Amino acid sequence: MKFKDRNLRALAETIIGDVEYFQYRSSSYITQFFQECDMDFVHDGSTRWAWTANVLSELLQDPQPAANTLPERFVHVFRVLMQKADAQENDPDRSKALETLNKPLTREGFEAFYGEDNQLYIRHIGTKTVSMAANPHRPFTPKEIEKRERLIAYLDKCSEDELIQSVLLPLFRQLGFYRITSSGHKDKALEYGKDIWMRYVLPTQHVLYFGIQTKKGKIDSSGITKETSSNVAEIYNQVLMMLGYEIFDPEVNRRVLVDHAFIVAGGEITKQARNWLGEKLDVTKRSQILFMDREDILNLYTVSNLPLPEGAIPKAGTYSNDEIPF
Numbered sequence: 001m002k003f004k005d006r007n008l009r010a011l012a013e014t015i016i017g018d019v020e021y022f023q024y025r026s027s028s029y030i031t032q033f034f035q036e037c038d039m040d041f042v043h044d045g046s047t048r049w050a051w052t053a054n055v056l057s058e059l060l061q062d063p064q065p066a067a068n069t070l071p072e073r074f075v076h077v078f079r080v081l082m083q084k085a086d087a088q089e090n091d092p093d094r095s096k097a098l099e100t101l102n103k104p105l106t107r108e109g110f111e112a113f114y115g116e117d118n119q120l121y122i123r124h125i126g127t128k129t130v131s132m133a134a135n136p137h138r139p140f141t142p143k144e145i146e147k148r149e150r151l152i153a154y155l156d157k158c159s160e161d162e163l164i165q166s167v168l169l170p171l172f173r174q175l176g177f178y179r180i181t182s183s184g185h186k187d188k189a190l191e192y193g194k195d196i197w198m199r200y201v202l203p204t205q206h207v208l209y210f211g212i213q214t215k216k217g218k219i220d221s222s223g224i225t226k227e228t229s230s231n232v233a234e235i236y237n238q239v240l241m242m243l244g245y246e247i248f249d250p251e252v253n254r255r256v257l258v259d260h261a262f263i264v265a266g267g268e269i270t271k272q273a274r275n276w277l278g279e280k281l282d283v284t285k286r287s288q289i290l291f292m293d294r295e296d297i298l299n300l301y302t303v304s305n306l307p308l309p310e311g312a313i314p315k316a317g318t319y320s321n322d323e324i325p326f
Contacts, residue, residue: 001061001064001070002057002060003056003060005053006104007108008053008057009049009050010104011053011101011104012049012055014097014101015033015052015056015077016030016048016049018048019100021090021091021096021097022081022097023086025048026048027048028043030048030051031043033080037073037076037077039077041055056074056077059073059077060074063203064203065131066129066175066203067129067200067202067203068129069124069129069130069131069176070122071131075122075131078101078112078120078122079119079120082094082098082112082114083120084114094114098114105122109124109125110122110124110125111125116143116307117143117144127176128173128174129174129175129176136296136303137299140303144302144303147308151167151298151312152294152298153312154166154167154309154312155167155297157311158266158311159216160215160216162311163216163266164182165182166309166310166311167297168212168297169182171297171300171301172196174306175300175304176200177199177200177210178199179198179199179249180196180197180198181197181198182195196212196214197247197258198210198212199249208259208260209247209249209257209258209259209260210260210261210262211262212263212264213235213242213261213262213263213264214264214265215235215263215264215265215266216265216267217265217267218265218267218268218269218270219231219232219263219267219268219269219273219293220232220268220270221272221273221276233276235263235277239261239263239277239281240285242258242261243258243285243288244257258288259288260288262290262291263291263292264292264293264297265292265293266294266297267294268293268294268295274291
């Protein structure tokens with residue numbers, strides 16, 4: 001990835017503090033700043049902005065985690081730079097610093113913003129894809145744990161359509177998928193075994209198509225299925241239909257086959273169910289199946305900086321304005 005020279009200079013000037021609302025840094029303090037970012041760059045005494053712009057250009061050469069995202073180390077530099085604890089007296093909430101930072105970023109098609117955790121994030125303006133998605137397997141903060149518990153309560157009571165519309169569609173959009181289309185449940189004849197189809201553009205600009213079969217509750221392999229569970233045998237034919245039927249992509253004006261199938265459950269997908277389905281499918285189709293159960297949904301949703309679904313937000317009056325966490 002490459003930024004224009006004037007935008008690299010403008011970003012470098014925020015790091016060295018040659019613009020208002022940012023801390024001024026001399027040579028040794030520039031080195032110290034990058035040490036805080038866990039990077040071993042040492043300022044060599046040359047022109048401060050030119051040296052820093054060169055470092056940023058080098059960081060932009062790192063691999064992109066996904067299409068329309070910035071490299072992780074590049075984003076991390078600005079997360080450290082924009083910590084609210086380092087606010088200047090004339091900009092206590094860092095809104096003016098954020099405005100200054102966004103001028104060069106916007107010219108490159110990105111924008112920075114503060115999440116609910118007061119950490120800085122950068123997203124692509126066109127697709128809203130957030131760079132450096134947080135690790136879903138890291139320890140959660142107390143606010144994230146509370147958010148997770150509210151989402152659990154929502155998943156316990158929501159319908160299958162609500163799971164799709166209010167949870168899965170926003171989540172997959174945030175993760176960088178395009179053209180997400182939900183078939184709904186009004187006309188089962190038109191579903192062809194999938195509730196959602198979408199596409200993902202690789203950094204090479206190749207396109208992969210995904211279909212999603214969603215079940216609200218647990219997916220198991222027992223012979224008797226509880227009301228809140230689905231037997232994996234019920235899903236087997238739906239998966240075959242999903243992989244065998246073409247979908248029409250109006251953006252390229254042609255019909256395409258689904259490359260991979262997600263089986264998503266609002267509850268647990270048991271190991272026995274996964275193994276049973278794996279034994280039934282041939283090797284080719286087996287490699288096309290991806291599983292996502294409640295734990296995956298909770299972890300990804302919690303760290304993806306998404307607002308909770310409307311039904312998971314406390315009713316007015318339950319909290320004071322200052323206490324509502326999300």
